[in-house]
Amino acid sequence: MTTPQTVDEVFLRAAARDDAATHLVLPDGATVRYGETLARSRRLAAVLAAAGIGPDDRVAAFMRTARELYEIYIACGLVGATAVPANGLNTARENGLLFADCTPSGLIVEAAMLDRVPADILPGSLRLRLVTQGTASGWQSYDAALAGAREHTGPGRSRADGAGLIIYSSGTTGAPKGIVLRQQGLVDNARMASGALGYQATDRFLTILPSYSSFGYSFDFLQAGLAGASTVLTPVFGAAEAVALVERHRVTCLAGVPTMFVRMAEHMAGRDLGCLRLIDVGGGPVPEKLKQDLRATLGCETVESYGLTEISPVASVQVPGAPARPGSCGPPLPGVEARVVDEADRDVAPGQPGELIFRCGTIMLGYWNQPELTARTLRGGWLHSGDIGTIDAAGHLYILDRLKDMIVTSGNNVYPKEVETVIFDHPAVQSVAVVGLPDEVRGETVRAFVVPAPGARASEADILEHCRRNLARFKVPRSITFIDELPLTGSGKIRRFMLRELAKAHGAGR
Secondary structure, three states: OOOOOOHHHHHHHHHHHOOOOEEEEOOOOOEEEHHHHHHHHHHHHHHHHHOOOOOOOEEEEEOOOOHHHHHHHHHHHHHOOEEEEOOOOOOHHHHHHHHHHHOOOEEEEEHHHHHHOOHHHOOOOOOEEEEEOOOOOOOEEHHHHHHOOOOOOOOOOOOOOOEEEEEEOOOOOOOOOEEEEEHHHHHHHHHHHHHHHOOOOOOEEEOOOOOOOHHHHHHHHHHHHHHOOEEEOOOOOOHHHHHHHHHHHOOOEEEEOHHHHHHHHOOOOOOOOOOOOEEEEOOOOOOHHHHHHHHHHHOOEEEEEEEOHHHOOEEEEOOOOOOOOOOEOOOEOOOOEEEEEOOOOOEOOOOOOEEEEEEOOOOOOEEOOOHHHHHHHOHHHOEEEEEEEEEOOOOOEEEEEEHHHOEEEOOEEEOHHHHHHHHHOOOOEEEEEEEEEEEOOOEEEEEEEEEEOOOOOOOHHHHHHHHHHHOOHHHOOOEEEEOOOOOEOOOOOEOHHHHHHHHHHOOOOO
């Protein structure tokens, strides 16, 4: 079979290579073969086609990580439709906005989540409504629909350059937007990332990232599928449960955001986790201490990657076994060009900070229904990431922060990541987030939110003194606010805008 160019072709090839190979391990421990996943996906494709769903249609899904979500992705490829996975944490209001924006022809919802899909937000464009893992009045049972369908056996109708996926951003900066990704862009990006990390058919993945996120989709679904590996499904992330699943199912590869591994580290003592061979940490600034601690605790390769949904989604990754470059998230993937530019899009000197911009064949088609935003983001043929970083003389990337998160206090630039790295080194700190708040005199002030380490006696005075010893005076937070947990998106990223609102509500900006 030729090299896959579309998502459905990835799994057609995987099943043709070994249809009896284990594809999924379900939450109840049952296993699903690649051939079974393909057969169920073909039956779902027949159900979609019978409802008149095909190219130029969209199928929205609202569910936690589940085998049905993988089947939806493959089936949409078979009929040429575009899959639109909604964030599993969405409220009814947020779902209503998403449905109104993408006007899906099909909607597939997990029964336990139907309370967040009330009838008054259902779009008039719907031709098919399916409910998974249960039944509901007015909804057709997903399992019953598949049981009554014959497998779709015709050729896949997806175009390599056509839309394969719309991911609505989880909104670390506030307003979500629909990011339209090409079929071949998704597959090529996953192939490059999988090749760089050396994934094999003998590997076993665990879905600590939600499969409705771009990174969960790429890592546990597409990259695993390209390798012919198996994936252990867990509906939602829980730190203790994730560690137990790694041990029970002998998971070899994990990908997640820093906050996930900070929480998992609390539950690793006494566990047999020697099965792990590779951990990929990304999706936000990664403290060097966290990577060192994971290597010391687990004895496995721990690398850092960087990406954004708009690039489908991996831009760079540390190559396992390569000499360590502290703070780096590796060189760009093959075929990815990266530059660092100033406000006028002029290149800056190597090692100097600026906005990271990219050019490659896996960049998004654009933002759904937002042509002006698309034009601004893709100006000059380069994707403007909105992230501040540097590139060293060897071409390795270093991420400093989100452009919008940079704090300007009394004319000085403060990168939250730098302050967070120092605070994270304090033994009484489990996790931390730093934001800037308006100040009439300084423009902005630096504020830190800290989740104390379990059993630790953290004090504001101790942490501030630690900061004064390790940071220039203008970078030291004006205050430390202790909270039980950081507000996170569904994919585990910090929602800084919520921290700013929390600080304002409590008068911390004065």
